[in-house]
Amino acid sequence: xxxxxxxGTTRTATIEGISAAGAxxxxxxxxxxxxxEILVYGQPVSSDLVPVSPxxxxxxxxxxxxxxxxxxxxxxxxxxxxAAETDAPTVSVGxxxxxxxxxxxxxxxxxxxxxxxxxxxxxxxxxxxxxxETIPGGTTTAAAVLRALGADLGVSSSLPExxxxxxxxVVTTALDASGIERGELVDSPLAAIEAVGDPVQATVAxxxxxxxxxGSSVTLAGGTQLVATAALVRAFGCGEPLSLATTHFxxxxxxxxxxxxxxxxxxxxxxxxxxxxxxxxxxxERYVAGEAKEGVGMGGALALADRAAVGMGAIRGQIASVYDxxxxxxxxxxxxxxxxxxx
Amino acid sequence: xxxxxxxGTTRTATIEGISAAGAxxxxxxxxxxxxxEILVYGQPVSSDLVPVSPxxxxxxxxxxxxxxxxxxxxxxxxxxxxAAETDAPTVSVGxxxxxxxxxxxxxxxxxxxxxxxxxxxxxxxxxxxxxxETIPGGTTTAAAVLRALGADLGVSSSLPExxxxxxxxVVTTALDASGIERGELVDSPLAAIEAVGDPVQATVAxxxxxxxxxGSSVTLAGGTQLVATAALVRAFGCGEPLSLATTHFxxxxxxxxxxxxxxxxxxxxxxxxxxxxxxxxxxxERYVAGEAKEGVGMGGALALADRAAVGMGAIRGQIASVYDxxxxxxxxxxxxxxxxxxx
Numbered sequence: 001x002x003x004x005x006x007x008g009t010t011r012t013a014t015i016e017g018i019s020a021a022g023a024x025x026x027x028x029x030x031x032x033x034x035x036x037e038i039l040v041y042g043q044p045v046s047s048d049l050v051p052v053s054p055x056x057x058x059x060x061x062x063x064x065x066x067x068x069x070x071x072x073x074x075x076x077x078x079x080x081x082x083a084a085e086t087d088a089p090t091v092s093v094g095x096x097x098x099x100x101x102x103x104x105x106x107x108x109x110x111x112x113x114x115x116x117x118x119x120x121x122x123x124x125x126x127x128x129x130x131x132x133e134t135i136p137g138g139t140t141t142a143a144a145v146l147r148a149l150g151a152d153l154g155v156s157s158s159l160p161e162x163x164x165x166x167x168x169x170v171v172t173t174a175l176d177a178s179g180i181e182r183g184e185l186v187d188s189p190l191a192a193i194e195a196v197g198d199p200v201q202a203t204v205a206x207x208x209x210x211x212x213x214x215g216s217s218v219t220l221a222g223g224t225q226l227v228a229t230a231a232l233v234r235a236f237g238c239g240e241p242l243s244l245a246t247t248h249f250x251x252x253x254x255x256x257x258x259x260x261x262x263x264x265x266x267x268x269x270x271x272x273x274x275x276x277x278x279x280x281x282x283x284x285e286r287y288v289a290g291e292a293k294e295g296v297g298m299g300g301a302l303a304l305a306d307r308a309a310v311g312m313g314a315i316r317g318q319i320a321s322v323y324d325x326x327x328x329x330x331x332x333x334x335x336x337x338x339x340x341x342x343x
Numbered sequence: 344x345x346x347x348x349x350x351g352t353t354r355t356a357t358i359e360g361i362s363a364a365g366a367x368x369x370x371x372x373x374x375x376x377x378x379x380e381i382l383v384y385g386q387p388v389s390s391d392l393v394p395v396s397p398x399x400x401x402x403x404x405x406x407x408x409x410x411x412x413x414x415x416x417x418x419x420x421x422x423x424x425x426a427a428e429t430d431a432p433t434v435s436v437g438x439x440x441x442x443x444x445x446x447x448x449x450x451x452x453x454x455x456x457x458x459x460x461x462x463x464x465x466x467x468x469x470x471x472x473x474x475x476e477t478i479p480g481g482t483t484t485a486a487a488v489l490r491a492l493g494a495d496l497g498v499s500s501s502l503p504e505x506x507x508x509x510x511x512x513v514v515t516t517a518l519d520a521s522g523i524e525r526g527e528l529v530d531s532p533l534a535a536i537e538a539v540g541d542p543v544q545a546t547v548a549x550x551x552x553x554x555x556x557x558g559s560s561v562t563l564a565g566g567t568q569l570v571a572t573a574a575l576v577r578a579f580g581c582g583e584p585l586s587l588a589t590t591h592f593x594x595x596x597x598x599x600x601x602x603x604x605x606x607x608x609x610x611x612x613x614x615x616x617x618x619x620x621x622x623x624x625x626x627x628e629r630y631v632a633g634e635a636k637e638g639v640g641m642g643g644a645l646a647l648a649d650r651a652a653v654g655m656g657a658i659r660g661q662i663a664s665v666y667d668x669x670x671x672x673x674x675x676x677x678x679x680x681x682x683x684x685x686x
Contacts, residue, residue: 040419045466076383076432087463089419089432120430123388 001304002126003064003073003221003297004207005039006133007032007090008081010098010106010198013137017166020053020158020291021136027051028136029083029097035061035134035296036077036088039068043326045087050326053158057286058323060298061134063274066318067301071308073130078117078207080135081199093117093206098135098198101144101174107202110194114206121210129211130245130304132221132297133229135200142228144171144196150183151231151264154255155224160290162255171196189235197232200225205232212240219243219270221300223250223293227258230265241268246299248273249287272302275312283323284316344647345469346407346416346564346640347550348382349476350375350433351424353441353449353541356480360509363396363501363634364479370394371479372426372440378404378477378639379420379431382411386669388430393669396501400629401666403641404477406617409661410644414651416473421460421550423478424542436460436549441478441541444487444517450545453537457549464553472554473588473647475564475640476572478543485571487514487539493526494574494607497598498567503633505598514539532578540575543568548575555583562586562613564643566593566636570601573608584611589642591616592630615645617662618655626666627659 009032012018014025022028031051034044038061044050051059068075079090083097093116099106107113121129135141139155146153157163175182178195185192193202204226208218212233220226223246230242244267251258251271262269276284286292305315352375355361357368365371374394377387381404387393394402411418422433426440436459442449450456464472478484482498489496500506518525521538528535536545547569551561555576563569566589573585587610594601594614605612619627629635648658 041468043468045463045468078432085435087434087466089421089434091430091432092428120388123430125384125386125388 001128003130004076006078006080006200006203007036008135008200009083010137011100012140017163018140019136023052023054031136032134033082033084033086035059036086038065040088053291057291058283060292060295062322063298063319064296064301066322067305070310070318071304078203080203095199101196102177104177106196107194107199110202111190113202117203117206118210121207122214128217130219130221130300131204133200133225134296138225140167141198142225143167144174145192145228147182148180148185148192148196149231150186153261156250156253156256158292189232201229204229208233209236209238219245221245221297227261234265243268245270245303247294249293270303274302279316281320283319344471346473347419349421349423349543349546350379351478351543352426353480354443355483360506361483362479366395366397374479375477376425376427376429378402379429381408382418383431396634400634401626403635403638405665406641406662407639407644409665410648413653413661414647423546438542444539445520447520449539450537450542453545454533456545460546460549461553464550465557471560473562473564473643474547476543476568477639481568483510484541485568486510487517488535488571490525491523491528491535491539492574493529496604499593499596499599501635532575544572547572551576552579552581562588564588564640570604577608586611588613588646590637592636613646617645622659624663626662
């Protein structure tokens with residue numbers, strides 16, 4: 001099993017009120033680069049910044065890293081359009097940061113990114129991939145792509161109050177700017193990404209199609225952003241079995257209908273509840289309040305903990321430990337442990 | 344513990360007769376890119392090419408990967424001047440392929456590479472690093488840097504017959520082209536790399552100095568190329584304890600005096616003998632005949648196997664298994680296992 005994180009950006013995230021994946025819109029450009037470092041090294045390396053929401057909710061990279069420290073799995077990060085330098089090792093698929101989808105072309109050369117990621121996915125020797133994302137603003141680009149494909153599926157939000165009206169307005173403007181009717185691109189997934197999507201979609205869709213073609217099994221580790229990617233995968237004509245592993249927080253979002261997504265896209269869905277209400281730790285309480293919900297493969301990582309029979313109590317303890325290691329005010333800890341690799 | 348591989352190139356490798364780290368001089372440019380893939384994924388991913396010497400000796404990446412599959416350790420690859428694309432995830436330190444050292448400037452901007460690698464080494468949270476290299480032609484650049492620093496230490500070769508006269512001639516030409524007397528740069532390690540070194544030296548020296556400064560322990564996992572890097576580290580004024588882990592094949596090379604290196608550079612040296620004479624497998628027999636000897640952290644990986652109490656018989660079995668997986672004529676095997684991560 002290999003856990004692949006596609007880390008990228010879209011300028012769409014800088015629209016005021018769209019995303020909580022960073023303390024400010026400017027800092028959101030750094031979030032995916034640092035998420036990758038936290039997942040790989042256990043802490044930020046290129047800077048001291050820990051990505052938090054405006055209210056202080058820490059990035060879900062903390063949760064996925066905590067699971068990795070208990071369960072152990074190999075991680076590979078793909079540069080799916082990073083806007084900041086990262087000290088995490090990355091695979092290049094030629095992706096560039098995505099533009100604001102209200103421009104005419106959101107992802108120039110989406111086809112080239114898709115095909116390089118597809119070749120990479122086809123070449124990986126692993127029997128099984130978990131594919132995760134980190135891209136602030138990604139639920140908005142997800143909504144736009146779903147509309148372009150004509151899929152009537154709602155999207156979640158990293159904010160406790162999903163700004164659905166704002167997203168709808170941005171999506172409408174985006175489709176208009178590209179001259180696209182709703183559902184017009186049902187058979188043209190690359191055109192949909194190019195017009196109103198983001199580079200992480202091009203990367204994850206390509207990787208997934210390639211891996212499925214070569215006989216690997218794929219679990220999309222994420223929420224509605226990866227539901228949109230699943231819709232892209234299906235639009236590419238790929239009918240292989242495909243799984244989605246997400247969190248209880250996404251499943252409980254009233255804007256999300258996972259059953260509808262499961263049915264429409266033939267997904268095998270796993271929902272994991274980490275029981276954060278049993279913790280009063282600052283790293284978890286904002287999730288209970290409805291923030292973040294998913295990201296950096298959090299739901300997939302929790303499913304891997306379940307598979308490895310590591311209890312959620314142990315995971316919560318490890319989350320607190322990872323968070324306290326990152327917190328500049330806390331007692332310094334020793335080297336972050338990872339207890340295993342592929343298994 | 345983190346195993347860091349600095350993968351780069353120097354045009355010096357294309358001098359006829361200098362290196363055996365590729366079937367032809369042209370293919371040597373691909374060797375480090377594919378070595379990284381073998382170490383990370385268990386097989387080449389971006390192509391089907393397995394790096395072999397002109398006589399068919401497989402790259403030592405096979406040995407380090409085999410140890411990783413038995414022992415389990417986290418790997419991070421740094422792009423230390425790759426000339427070919429790789430599908431391995433890499434950390435960027437801004438390195439470019441090195442020039443032929445017979446030109447005036449072998450490593451333009453060696454200082455920038457050194458400082459970025461130093462910052463990276465200082466920021467890594469790991470208590471312990473094993474630092475490895477893959478760069479065809481690296482023993483020749485090692486010889487040149489040792490001469491520039493005035494260190495009277497011999498270098499090994501990936502060829503069974505070390506082309507010492509040819510290397511000496513290349514080194515003399517290189518020093519002349521840069522207008523350097525032997526020993527003139529004893530206090531100017533960056534100038535030595537810039538004039539007659541390679542980008543892997545700049546990377547490994549920077550990483551090592553940075554990691555030692557931040558209190559991590561460092562084992563240079565390699566042969567005389569990393570002896571030269573140790574000389575650079577000492578020339579930077581870094582007096583921290585420093586280890587070198589290499590193979591029996593390097594230690595047995597008559598051109599090499601590890602005791603002299605140990606004494607001159609205050610190195611704690613570990614030599615591991617994988618007992619390849621007990622195997623008749625094609626993956627190991629060329630080593631017994633004196634080829635390759637070291638590379639991709641082979642000696643360090645074998646030392647890690649020793650530390651984990653994994654016997655050399657088990658390692659030899661795993662080497663055969665990794666090699667057979669790569670060999671297009673052999674029975675296909677399933678997904679390569681990795682039994683652990685950091686520990």
